[in-house]
Amino acid sequence: MKSHQNRVAVVTGAARGIGQAVCRQLADRGASVIAVDIAEPAETLDQLAESGHKALGLVADVSDPDRTREIGDEVRERYGRCDILVNNVGIYPFVDIGDLTYETWRKVLTVNLDSQFLMTKAVLPSMKDAGWGRIVNLTSNSIGLVVPGLSAYMASKMGAIGFTRALANDVAAHGITVNAVGPTLTRTPGVVSAVSPDLQEIVSQGQAIKKIGEADDVVGTILFLTSEDSHFVTGQTIMADGGLVRL
Numbered sequence: 001m002k003s004h005q006n007r008v009a010v011v012t013g014a015a016r017g018i019g020q021a022v023c024r025q026l027a028d029r030g031a032s033v034i035a036v037d038i039a040e041p042a043e044t045l046d047q048l049a050e051s052g053h054k055a056l057g058l059v060a061d062v063s064d065p066d067r068t069r070e071i072g073d074e075v076r077e078r079y080g081r082c083d084i085l086v087n088n089v090g091i092y093p094f095v096d097i098g099d100l101t102y103e104t105w106r107k108v109l110t111v112n113l114d115s116q117f118l119m120t121k122a123v124l125p126s127m128k129d130a131g132w133g134r135i136v137n138l139t140s141n142s143i144g145l146v147v148p149g150l151s152a153y154m155a156s157k158m159g160a161i162g163f164t165r166a167l168a169n170d171v172a173a174h175g176i177t178v179n180a181v182g183p184t185l186t187r188t189p190g191v192v193s194a195v196s197p198d199l200q201e202i203v204s205q206g207q208a209i210k211k212i213g214e215a216d217d218v219v220g221t222i223l224f225l226t227s228e229d230s231h232f233v234t235g236q237t238i239m240a241d242g243g244l245v246r247l
Contacts, residue, residue: 002029003029003223003229004223005031007084008081009032009226010036010075010082010086010123011026011033011088012086013037014057014088015035015038015039015043016188016190017191018138018186019037019089020043020044020215021218022086023044023048027051029223032055032079033053034055034058035058036071037057038061038062038089040059041058042057056078058071062118063110063111063115068122069121072121072123072126075123080126081129083133084134084226085120085133085134086136087115087135087138089111089112089115090112090138090156091108091112092150092190092194093152096148105152108153108155108156109152109156111156112153113160113163116137116163127171128174128176131175132175132176134225135167135179136181136225136226139161139164140154140182142154142157143158143161143245144239144245164178169235177225177234179225179234179235179236180236180237181237181239182239182245183217183240183241184241184244186218187200187212187213204242206244207241207243208244210242
């Protein structure tokens with residue numbers, strides 16, 4: 001299945017978790033992958049190499065305007081264009097609103113939302129030149145749930161939906177689609193360190209599909225939205241969450 005043959009894909013938050021799984025499966029389907037993370041994405045590159053794929057790893061803070069411009073320039077210089085952008089990076093500190101500082105608020109909004117804008121700006125010119133592009137912004141099904149301590153996170157993820165809807169209008173004439181994907185509570189290294197196994201089980205039992213989400217469970221939706229098959233789907237938010245939240 002080479003549904004992404006000869007496509008060039010940039011994935012943020014690619015060092016582990018959902019981003020790592022996206023990189024792996026895009027490469028398996030023929031894409032040239034650029035794995036971007038604030039940490040060295042060595043494990044992701046090793047996994048791809050084991051499957052016979054070459055990939056580029058970039059260490060970057062994607063909430064930095066100058067660094068994101070550099071990424072766009074480097075991708076275009078090396079590959080000629082960017083076809084696919086998966087804005088996956090995100091942080092989710094659990095902080096009661098009474099203890100939430102402005103600094104933490106701004107950090108969450110900057111990493112989770114500003115990075116989507118900045119990375120889009122960085123790669124959009126090459127997508128427009130090519131007349132083809134796929135942008136997927138990660139949101140969260142938590143926006144439809146009762147979860148204490150996530151004021152900043154939920155604000156950023158609702159912002160991602162608004163950005164997705166508006167951007168889809170602005171770029172459709174250039175053959176570019178923009179969609180959002182909202183995972184459930186997914187068993188990634190970050191979640192494992194922050195959320196108890198009991199809570200993971202409780203969430204999974206509220207889903208129609210009663211299994212704890214894994215990174216690979218989310219990737220199929222992203223693969224569709226970054227393929228040619230999704231050419232008539234844009235501005236949408238799809239919850240890849242086992243049927244827990246329904247829009």
